[in-house]
Amino acid sequence: MLDVCIIGGGVIGTAISRELSRYQLQVRLVEKNEDVGTETTKANSGIVHGGYDAKHGSLKGFFSAKGNAMYPQLEEELHFGFRQTGSFVVAFNETQEQELHHLLENGIKNGARGLTIISGDQVREMEPHLSKNITKALLCTTAGVTSPYELAVALAENAAKNGVEFTFHTEVRGIEKVEDHFVLHTNQGPIEAKVVINAAGLYADRISAMIGQDDFKINPKQGQYVLLDKDQSFLTDTVVFQAPENGTKGVLVAPTVHHNILVGPNSDYIDEKSDVSTTQDVISKILKAGSKSVDAINTRKVIRSFAGNRASSDRHDFIIGETAVKGFVNVAGIESPGLTSAPAIAVHVADLLKEMGAELTADPNFDPTRKPYQRIAELSGEELQNLIAEEPAYGRVICRCESISEGEIVDAIHRGLPITSVDAVKRRTRAGMGRCQGGFCAPRVMEIISRETGLSMEEIVKQGEGSYLLTKRSKDALERGGKDA
Ligand SMILES: Cc1cc2nc3c(=O)[nH]c(=O)nc-3n(C[C@H](O)[C@H](O)[C@H](O)COP(=O)(O)OP(=O)(O)OC[C@H]3O[C@@H](n4cnc5c(N)ncnc54)[C@H](O)[C@@H]3O)c2cc1C
Known part of the structure; x- marks a missing residue:
């Protein structure tokens, strides 16, 4: 019998698996696809946010500021690719400049670090190809970019090295509580575990409903992107967000960890959780909106477009905690800034298990490091x-x-x-x-x-x-x- 079974091998499930591998526990992660990081974790902006954006008092605000601070050490230990590029939220008029002050105040309350408001000229001194129409910006020096799927792989490899089992092609189709443990019914046969952690991303509502906990719904919200060739990296090496205006957030122009340029995303509810198709109409709108921030986006330099779906819950915040069914933990509704928050959420989940009465004895053989690739x-x-x-x-x-x-x-x-x-x-x-x-x-x-x-x-x-x-x-x-x- 396992101590813990984690459902879902996205960045949340893999971060939790690595955190639990510090302890003498029998842990297994089950993933329906052939590898970790193949769904939402594969297709997003890859930004390690500063932690100033999500509302103070929300779980998103709390975990994003904490998670951001954990990235430098995580990169040192696991070598997955993280660059602290810094970010701007740029304003083009006085209304947007007001927003910068709101974000700054909110960020300070969240515990975000490295925040200052700077002039348009200072912005262009740092990034000469940003628009001359930018009047001010909120600079966050602690923000950065990462490779989300390489992070999930690194977390999983390190967890595996420390004893966590990974079974792929294993879809959970039903869950039963039997006395003091759970039986997970999968396409590969039953799995028994004392604690179940639901980190199933877009499908976390379905998994939770399997045990009768159907008090939230996950609605997929799509984001489409275009990726520009590396020879466009001169456009910016700092992440550029646009200040919100009339309730919309604008689009970002950002470097990737591998020095391409990413432009996007939109944010639209869709019907089908697995629909990651892109459309010409949305892509054109993204390119137009992105062109506001930088001098010019050369559309001939687009190398691909892609889409990812946010696991947006009807509670509009992360849902993290033990449910009314003892031993069954939801880590659901982890939309943006979930990637940023993942390391901090994982530590919180380990603490939660202790509160739930699980015996977490430190494993003296735990090795937090993963050797880098020889590229x-x-x-x-x-x-x-x-x-x-x-x-x-x-x-x-x-x-x-x-x-x-x-x-x-x-x-x-x-x-x-x-x-x-x-x-x-x-x-x-x-x-x-x-x-x-x-x-x-x-x-x-x-x-x-x-x-x-x-x-x-x-x-x-x-x-x-x-x-x-x-x-x-x-x-x-x-x-x-x-x-x-
Ligand atoms: C457009 C977009 C932009 C974003 N940008 C950022 C950003 O810049 N910064 C940031 O911090 N966050 C960002 N995010 C959010 C971030 O990507 C997510 O919070 C994070 O990837 C969620 O990870 P997850 O592990 O919860 O979900 P997933 O990566 O979806 O993992 C869940 C896993 O569960 C598996 N699963 C589901 N059902 C079952 C089952 N029945 N049995 C077995 N396995 C199952 C799935 O196959 C999947 O692999 C963005 C998200 C999107 C969509």
């Missing part, structure tokens, strides 16, 4: 030569667009989490993220996954259930002697 693209000639001499696989380039070697891919596969998809490798190494989008390297990545894990080529998916790249051997290949197609 050949970032090494000097001499460093690379030394690395290749130690491990020749670092000398074989698999993804030409992003210069990713076989050594990096092999390393990604052997870090404690089951790897069954090409996109799981892509999320960890960036193989397939360049201009050709995997056209050249995907078959070679499949061969390496197959060789390293023992999975057959037909079992490897691109991403998600049923997204097979090869279904069977081709007739021609069979006639030529049975080689794989």
Whole structure:
């Protein structure tokens, strides 16, 4: 019997798993998809907010300021990619300037740090390509950018190293309370646990309802984005929000941790939780709104568009706590700033378990560190030569667009989490993220996954259930002697 079963491998579930791995507990995380970080955690702005925006007194305000302060140490321990770029909330008129003062006051109450209001000229001194129409800005020096899915992977790998079990392709379909424990009915059979933590993102209301706790609803609220090529990184290396006006928040123009530029998102309720399609109409509006903040957005430099859905609850704040069913904990409605808040929420959940009577004995073998990837693209000639001499696989380039070697891919596969998809490798190494989008390297990545894990080529998916790249051997290949197609 498990001490704790966490449902959901987004940034919230993985942060909780890593926090609980500090203790002598039997913990398992179950995830319906093939990897961690494949839903909302995969598609968002990637901003580590300063903690000034969410209303003082709300859980969002409390956890975002606390979470922000935890990021530098987390990055030092786990190396997932975090840059403290700072952020501006820019104003174009007096009404918006008033908003900057409200945000500053709210931020101070939340405990946010590094806040000052500066003039438009000071803004342009720091970022020369920002609009000359900006009159003032709220500068937050502690805000930054991160790679959300790399964070989820890093948290999960570190949790796995410290004893947490991860089972993917495992969908919870029903939950029963039996005496003093729970039985989770999944497509992979039953799982027994004393405590259940519901971190199922957009589906947390359905999971909670399985145990009769249906007192909230999650409504998906979509955000669409465009991503610009790295050669547009000159536009800004500071996150640029627009001050709210007439109840709307405007769009952001922000650097990503990998030096692309992100423009977006909109914020519209949609019917279907899994709908992540983008539309030309919304994308055009985003580009127009983003152009207010910077000199010019070159639409020919758009490399892709994508969408993510916020798990917006009808309570309009995070829902965190033990429910009326003893031992069943909801960590639900974690919309923005959930990514920022995740590390602080995880610590809170561990404290909550103690209050609930769980015995949390520190594990003396807990290791908070995760070794960084050796990225050949970032090494000097001499460093690379030394690395290749130690491990020749670092000398074989698999993804030409992003210069990713076989050594990096092999390393990604052997870090404690089951790897069954090409996109799981892509999320960890960036193989397939360049201009050709995997056209050249995907078959070679499949061969390496197959060789390293023992999975057959037909079992490897691109991403998600049923997204097979090869279904069977081709007739021609069979006639030529049975080689794989
Ligand atoms: C457009 C947009 C922009 C955002 N920008 C920011 C930002 O800049 N900064 C910030 O701090 N936050 C931001 N956020 C919020 C942040 O992305 C979320 O708060 C965070 O990713 C939520 O993580 P999660 O783990 O709760 O959910 P998810 O990442 O969705 O994880 C939940 C997991 O549960 C799994 N699951 C669901 N049902 C089951 C089941 N029955 N059985 C097993 N597994 C199941 C899912 O497959 C999923 O992997 C943004 C969100 C959006 C959508």
